[in-house]
Amino acid sequence: xxxxxxxxxxxxxxxxxxxxxxxxxxxxxxxxxxxxxxxxxxxxxxxxxxxxxxxxxxxxxxxxxxxxxxxxxxxxxxxxxxxxxxxxxxxxxxxxxxxxxxxxxxxxxxxxxxxxxxxxxxxxxxxxxxxxxxxxxxxx
Amino acid sequence: xxxxxxxxxxxxxxxxxxxxxxxxxxxxxxxxxxxxxxxxxxxxxxxxxxxxxxxxxxxxxxxxxxxxxxxxxxxxxxxxxxxxxxxxxxxxxxxxxxxxxxxxxxxxxxxxxxxxxxxxxxxxxxxxxxxxxxxxxxxx
DNA sequence: GAGGACTTGATACTGGGTCTCATTGTGTGC
DNA sequence: GCACACAATGAGACCCAGTATCAAGTCCTC
Ligand SMILES: [Zn+2]
Ligand SMILES: [Zn+2]
Ligand SMILES: [Zn+2]
Ligand SMILES: [Zn+2]
Numbered sequence: 485x486x487x488x489x490x491x492x493x494x495x496x497x498x499x500x501x502x503x504x505x506x507x508x509x510x511x512x513x514x515x516x517x518x519x520x521x522x523x524x525x526x527x528x529x530x531x532x533x534x535x536x537x538x539x540x541x542x543x544x545x546x547x548x549x550x551x552x553x554x555x556x557x558x559x560x561x562x563x564x565x566x567x568x569x570x571x572x573x574x575x576x577x578x579x580x581x582x583x584x585x586x587x588x589x590x591x592x593x594x595x596x597x598x599x600x601x602x603x604x605x606x607x608x609x610x611x612x613x614x615x616x617x618x619x620x621x622x623x624x
Numbered sequence: 625x626x627x628x629x630x631x632x633x634x635x636x637x638x639x640x641x642x643x644x645x646x647x648x649x650x651x652x653x654x655x656x657x658x659x660x661x662x663x664x665x666x667x668x669x670x671x672x673x674x675x676x677x678x679x680x681x682x683x684x685x686x687x688x689x690x691x692x693x694x695x696x697x698x699x700x701x702x703x704x705x706x707x708x709x710x711x712x713x714x715x716x717x718x719x720x721x722x723x724x725x726x727x728x729x730x731x732x733x734x735x736x737x738x739x740x741x742x743x744x745x746x747x748x749x750x751x752x753x754x755x756x757x758x759x760x761x762x763x764x
Numbered sequence: 765g766a767g768g769a770c771t772t773g774a775t776a777c778t779g780g781g782t783c784t785c786a787t788t789g790t791g792t793g794c
Numbered sequence: 795g796c797a798c799a800c801a802a803t804g805a806g807a808c809c810c811a812g813t814a815t816c817a818a819g820t821c822c823t824c
Contacts, residue, residue, distance in 0.1 A: 499821060501771065520811075535773035540812065556696040558748065560781095562811085575744050584742040594730045598753055602724040604715050606755040608698065613738055615746040639790055641802060660780075675804035680781065700812095702780085 488512075489551055489566075496549050503534045507542050516581035517555055517563040558614055575613045579620035586613070628652075629691055629706075636689050643674045647682050656721035657695055657703040698754055715753045719760035726753070 489508040494500055510526045511518070520540060527534050543564060546552035550569030555576065557563055565574055565583050573591075575584040591611060599606045629648040634640055650666045651658070660680060667674050683704060686692035690709030695716065697703055705714055705723050713731075715724040731751060739746045 499770065501820065503772070533773080536811095537774090537813080538772060541771085554700075556750075558750075560694070560702065562700065573738075575738060575742050575746070577744065578747065584744060586738040586741060590730060590734045590737065594734070594751075595753060597730065598713075598715060598726040599755070601726060602715050603758040604717065604724060604753070604755045605761050606715070606753050607718065608754045610696075610698075610752045610754075611734075611749065613735060613744070613746050613749045615739070615744045615748075618743040621745050639801065641789065643803065673804080675806095676780095677782080677805085678803060681802085 489546070492549060492551055492569075493545070498545060503532075503538050504542055506532050506534060507539055511546075511552070511566060514566075516583050517557075517565045517576060519561060519563050555612060556610075573611045573613065575615065577617040577620055578614050579616055582617040582619070584617070629686070632689060632691055632709075633685070638685060643672075643678050644682055646672050646674060647679055651686075651692070651706060654706075656723050657697075657705045657716060659701060659703050695752060713751045713753065715755065717757040717760055718754050719756055722757040722759070724757070 489511065490500055490505060493504070493508075498504075507523065507527070510523055510530075514522070514526075520543060523539050523543075524536055527539065543552065547554060547564070551567065552564045553567045553574070555563045555565055555574055557576070558578070568585070570587075572585050572587045575586055577583070591609070595606050595609055598604070629651065630640055630645060633644070633648075638644075647663065647667070650663055650670075654662070654666075660683060663679050663683075664676055667679065683692065687694060687704070691707060692704045693707045693714070695703045695705055695714055697716070698718070708725070712725050712727050715726055717723070731749065735746045735749055738744070
């Protein structure tokens, strides 16, 4: 539920205001990835009086805390995924939007090799995998 | 030079128009990554009469042909990188924008493992590495 | 409770990118 | 070379994500 998000925010010294609780609840009841526009639409539908800006601000906050991660979809849209705050990568179903998390499984070797060949110092990386989840694959 | 881009476009059955030649020249004289806005600024500076829309349209075309690839910068901006049309990844210098290309060096093993663990069929992936090129590292 | 800092939402604004459409330019067949 | 069908162009309007501003409201502490 949204309790996790709220607890984590509280521990980070962030004020737990009414709007923030409501937006956290919206996020908790989504599954898979969502865009800022999705949340704004949700909020409008439920006639919560929260403003657009507040939603963007909370998303920034959550991203800072690593509770949510930004994903760039293949079509260029920006989406968010609720997340554990440890390093990992996302597998996104292009049909239904379902998400799976995968921990590093050999990426470090790849970055080390790339660094050796190019002479670059690598500071960060982004890996996103796109495909079809088991459900969508069988539904074809 | 821009001849490569033009030749590739020609072979793909695309009309070689004046504006397209000029934009291709602009791209050829850039090094590293660039944004659509960069090209638009270049075009304005040189008083080429090309419209914004034409630049976006050519970028789409080039991306379709794999002659240019879209990169999502860490700050969320969308940039492009001139490219070979074979699969590979980019190493982007966060200080000066220099680009190095790296071929797959073990990524396939990572995707296979992720697929095995999650049950997803993986159709595509995006890997971007961010760091500092040798120049920027020593200049510090 | 009172106070002061933080948060909020309305609104205006920016900037990337798309759409439309009348005009122009290109490649082709002759 | 020339005409023609059709693709491409550019000007401008338009749309949408995201940001900035600021007066009014809210939270937490004391
Ligand atoms: Zn995650
Ligand atoms: Zn990683
Ligand atoms: Zn799916
Ligand atoms: Zn550099």
